[in-house]
Every structure is written in structure tokens, then in C-alpha cells.
Amino acid sequence: MNTPTLSHEVANATRRLYRGSAVVKFLLSSEDTNNALSIVEFKMLAGTEPPAHIHYNEDEVFIIKQGELTFFIGDNPVKAYIGDVIFAPRGVAHSFTINTESATMLTIMTPGGFDKFFWKQSTPYSAGEPVKPVGPPTQSAINAVVKLAEEFGVRFV
Secondary structure: OOOOOOOOOOOOEEEEEHHHOEEEEEEEOOHHHOOOOEEEEEEEEOOOOOOOEEEOOOEEEEEEEEOOEEEEEOOEEEEEOOOOEEEEOOOOOEEEEEOOOEEEEEEEEEOOOOHHHHHHOEEEOOOOOOOOOOOOOOHHHHHHHHHHHHHOOEEEO
8 A cells, every 4th residue: 555645845834815815724635645635724704705615526524723603504504613513515505604703624625635726726825814805806816716616526606
């Protein structure tokens, strides 16, 4: 059996998503696990949450480290607090709102691969917190994210 080696570029890399709306730390990449899973930490501000979407390739598990959120898994709203664990199965629309000023959560994606979606739309970042974007994203930026999401088997609803 091949033992994967730790990806020095990805492991524990901290990056900032487009427009600074989240600080992302890649804790375990899909390459590190032979694509079995990936673990990514997100620090986000209220009002910068992604729209409802469906993953067709992976399940997600969210572990709340800071803040309070409301998840919407299908038609079911679920309040989440520090220490809570939320499961979003593939094929089911989900989204969340941050009910506090900010939130930090670990996201486990299985199988791996979707971590590359976040890697491709982020830039290196060494310190600080996420920043609230000024104004809405441009239509071309929205189109680029939608296209990238589709390449990874995700559809916004």
C-alpha cells in the first residue's frame, strides 16, 4: 500500500478566499489521504455565507469551534453552537447563516477533492481575520465561482 506523504504546500496553509470573506486553513488535503477526505477550517463573518447549494460528490461534516449558526439541511433548520456537529449529506441542498458577528468551523469533506475548490479561489494569507467585502461581487466573479463549482460537482440552488 502506498503511504501518502504530507503535501508541504497545502498542509496547514492559511489562505484567504476571494474578496477576503473567509480565512481558510487547509488542515488535511485530499492528496494527504489518497482522496478519502479533507479537513478545512473556515473563519467567516456574518453576511458572507455561501448561497444554498448541492454537492453531488461528497458529504460534509461541520464542527463548530466559535460562534452560533443556523444550518438549513433540505427543509430542516438546525441551530448550531460551539462543539456541535452538523452533517450535510451529498445530494441534499444546504446552507447556513452565521447568527453571531463571526464563526469558525472545521469542515470535513468525504471523499476528498472539494478542498481544491477552495484552494483555487484563494490566495496566500499570513495573519488576520476575514474582512467584510465592500459591495456585492461582480457578475463576472459570480459566474467564475459558479463555473468552478460546477467543475467540482456542486450546483447553487
